[in-house]
Amino acid sequence: STLRSVSTGSSRPSKICLVCGDEASGCHYGVVTCGSCKVFFKRAVE
Template identity: 55%
Template sequence: GSREDGEPKGEEKICTVCGDRATGYHFHVMTCEGCKGFFRRSISKGVGFTCPFTHNCTITKAKRRQCQACRLQKCLAVGMRKDSKLGLGSLP
């Protein structure tokens, strides 16, 4: 079989939030670049999202952009923490 990025077969990492292909640990959780950026933007702006549905939206790769409120809630639920801005140059 073919190998991607030099990783052994069966070692593909999955985003804990949406199920997309993860790129590593971001904010303490294995996530994809999309969820990493979404979480970083959400916490830096301090915006309050409101779910237009039932506050129980399913967050998948295909549907992750449909409800920002539930996506952010899932980020927090799986353990993403705003106190750990790893790799964002937070050192003085």
């Protein structure tokens, strides 16, 4: 898998956006991304 995680000191790691490296909000369009990249790709495919 291409998912990357970062230890933040909490019990569960944060997922990292594979496009920009920010904290990811989930899997959008088949890729783990943050909200900003999700909106960018949503507009790009319209």
